[in-house]
Amino acid sequence: MNAPEPSGPADLQGLRDPEHDPRASYALEPEYVAGLAGRLRATSGETRALESPLAGQPLAHLAVSQTSDVDEAFARARRAQEAWSRTSVTERSAALHRLHDLILDRQDEIIDLIVWESGKARKDAFDEPLHVAMTARYYSRKLPGLVAPRRAAGAIPALTRVDLARIPKGVVGIISPWNYPFTMALSDGIAALAAGNAVVAKPDGQTMLTALYGARLLEEAGFPADLWQVVHGPGSQIGPAIIDRADYVCFTGSTATGRDVARRCADRLIGCSLELGGKNPLLVLRDADLERAAEGAVRASFSNAGQLCVSMERMYVADQVYDRFVERFVARTQALTVGASLDWGNDMGSLISAAQLETVVRHVDDAVAKGARVLTGGRARPDLGPYVYEPTILEGVTPDMTCFADETFGPVIALYRFSDEADAVARANAGDYGLNASIYSRDVRRARALAGQIRCGTVNVNEAFAATFASIDAPMGGMRTSGLGRRQGAEGLHRFTETQSVATQRLLRFGPSYGMSDRAYARMMTASLRVLDKLGRA
Incomplete structure (x- = not known):
């Protein structure tokens, strides 16, 4: 680091x-x-x-x-x-x-x-x-x-x-x-x-x-x-x-x-x-461009020290490329410049508070105590700033560990292998959250098809989160316990309005007229509906 x-x-x-x-x-x-x-x-x-x-x-x-x-x-x-x-x-x-x-x-x-x-x-x-x-x-x-x-x-x-x-x-x-x-x-x-x-x-x-x-x-x-x-x-x-x-x-x-x-x-x-909240998943498929995936994974995991609602905390990597990807991801993470400063030049800054630092320390220490392996990071850095924590990659995280399902909201990512894409999608959908997901693959059509199976409000293909977040015309929000409603796009404005319908009627009223009986009116309206149907009216 x-x-x-x-x-x-x-x-x-x-x-x-x-x-x-x-x-x-x-x-x-x-x-x-x-x-x-x-x-x-x-x-x-x-x-x-x-x-x-x-x-x-x-x-x-x-x-x-x-x-x-x-x-x-x-x-x-x-x-x-x-x-x-x-x-x-x-x-x-x-x-x-x-x-x-x-x-x-x-x-x-x-x-x-x-x-x-x-x-x-x-x-x-x-x-x-x-x-x-x-x-x-x-x-x-x-x-x-x-x-x-x-x-x-x-x-x-x-x-x-x-x-x-x-x-x-x-x-x-x-x-x-x-x-x-x-x-x-x-x-x-x-x-x-x-x-x-x-x-x-x-x-x-x-x-x-x-x-x-x-x-x-x-x-x-x-x-x-x-x-x-x-x-x-x-x-x-x-x-x-x-x-x-x-x-x-x-x-x-x-x-x-x-x-x-x-x-x-x-x-x-x-x-x-x-x-x-979110416990966002990133999938690296067997045909992914590994350099691009590793670069994106760093941003996905450590932007704003992981204190980003759409950042990734779970990463599922295909068996065929797992070792090669992890080597690149760890190397890029270790090359990050970390510190607390007003100046340009740092890749990652500080956590915001002692409380946030305590959460990150607790999640990592719990995982390590229960058998998880730290591939890089895993330490607070008070020498760099009171709330700085190293970008951390964990392997071997299991369901009995706090960071497996609970949102850490810090610079911590857990890696998992998969051999079957259907299994990877099922694991990405596990839990109650559904905010953001990411898929890396050279086969963009197949990646988009998989995206449709993931229960998240936004899914990025060959990008971490910025493609959806920066596309202001694209509505953004969560499924399941990750939220209600959408910001951005037309939906982001229409949520702040009420729709009012004003109807103006000419000539005919909605009821019998010109001496017509109720029964005759009902027959006329039924015939009118059949005519409108034949004309293709909704």
Whole structure:
């Protein structure tokens, strides 16, 4: 495992070498942090410290919201949404496109904040402004077609006109996680705003500054100031307060919490979309390009130190190529540069917290104690950062080990052999999750056919996860206990709307007329149905 030289003293400013990177350091300037923190509405007087996983020192002290602050946030959002829902599609599209340009212009600042708060490698942080900019551009371009009124076939040709409209839900509650703090805080809400809604957002407390900066960019792009509200506090208190006031809820997080969100939404008869946990499988078939598969497997397993909902934790490799593939995969993993730094150059960064590190250590130690073999990695690296853990490949993982079926959400992958592709698919489908999968094969047609047998919301062929994730037109979400609903594409916007049907009837009414008896009317309607059937009408 390669590692850079330690960054020097545990002074956060020292984590960037100004001789190699002349850009100004955006984070940690008191005025800068105060400006972002000031966007929080909080009357409790309580604050919580926000620490950076890069060196374990405080970044800020942020005010904690209480229930009355959530009330105020929804009141402001509702007033703003009433006006926003009447704006033209052209105006909304223009604001989305301005947001796209702002994000690309400010990407260095955004990336700095992401790395300070999450500890991820800079190259992984770069993916976030890229993805959000793409999302803003997609809905900017596609919005007219997605929300335009359209005609539907009426009951009586030429006499019944039906118009369909997309009506915004109102105020959408968004509860987002820490692992992709810019992407998850903004990408769902962008679609909600595009559809004419307002948003009350509760980002994870570990990555508040990034989310607050996103809210500032929305205002700079021309979205009304009160249209996007941000609250901060413990999920057990603020989460239910949001669900109890929202017209729709978008949640990304664990399956256990997702069940609670779904139950609470069901009690109020409001909709929700949930992207939840995953234990994602990768299949390397006997005809795979092994170099390409090994490269993809590294990204699939260790991007963002494995703290990615669509990353891989199970890998099934055909017997015919197993040894050759493992040799390449281990070598590529051992060549990764690991560290905690603001600079470009690291292949993998830090875990976000002591709790996440403890989970990874517990899963690996349990597996090793029960007979699993560590092919590479398997150690925490406090010399590189307080929460750094080496990218780890395990062999011989069995069902009695915690990491066999439980989501680790860290840089740990388990390898398994298979001899029959049907068996590999069955093992990929084992368990309750169904978020993302990957198949490597030179026979693309056969790989796509196998993809149709895998019970996951997204399947990538000859790619880890980026092909689906970066294709904004492709809906993304989970099957089974990995979630409900889809983000991205038309579905990602339509979930934030209600379909309204308006029917206008001319001349004939739906009942006997001109002195016709009920029986005669029934005969006439039956004959009409037969005629419409012969004409091929639905």
